[in-house]
Amino acid sequence: MKVNFERWGETILGAAVAAVAVGFFAFAVAQAGQTSGAGGYELRASFQRVDGVGVGTDVRISGVKVGVVRSVTLDPNTYNAMLTLALDIGVQVPDDSTARIASDGLLGGAHVSIEPAGLDPLPPGAEIPNTQGAIDLLTLFASFAQGSGGASAAAEDTVQ
Numbered sequence: 001m002k003v004n005f006e007r008w009g010e011t012i013l014g015a016a017v018a019a020v021a022v023g024f025f026a027f028a029v030a031q032a033g034q035t036s037g038a039g040g041y042e043l044r045a046s047f048q049r050v051d052g053v054g055v056g057t058d059v060r061i062s063g064v065k066v067g068v069v070r071s072v073t074l075d076p077n078t079y080n081a082m083l084t085l086a087l088d089i090g091v092q093v094p095d096d097s098t099a100r101i102a103s104d105g106l107l108g109g110a111h112v113s114i115e116p117a118g119l120d121p122l123p124p125g126a127e128i129p130n131t132q133g134a135i136d137l138l139t140l141f142a143s144f145a146q147g148s149g150g151a152s153a154a155a156e157d158t159v160q
Helices: 005-031 137-145 151-156
Strands: 041-047 058-061 064-074 081-087 098-103 110-115 130-132
Touching: 041 098, 041 130, 058 081
Parallel strands: 058 110, 098 130
Antiparallel strands: 041 081, 058 064, 064 081, 098 110
């Protein structure tokens, strides 16, 4: 009986590739929905548009990740999107802050950007008072192409 070592090599290589793939998958599952630190608290924010934002989207202050979006729901009374933000415990958001949906670039995704303002920190579970929804770039470009300027369309979707 002759042993074919070439087939054993292919089998071992295939098993190694499968093990690496399982390792990457396990890492991705472990990191999904995690904030950048241990522990944390939640805040809420209501937006007219949340294009490009979903569960696990970054929440940033000054470009630094301080949390993630925990849930996206529709408020049946106002038809606004309600985001639940899970923030690191060491980050206290002041009471007059603004949360806005910011784009990572023309072709990139989106994130929630918090611009701090005010003196007293918001308590856990509170709603961020000022929000600015996502700006639909296609509509903005189309309005510029038609000569209407688009400034009024962009201004309608700013702070509520």
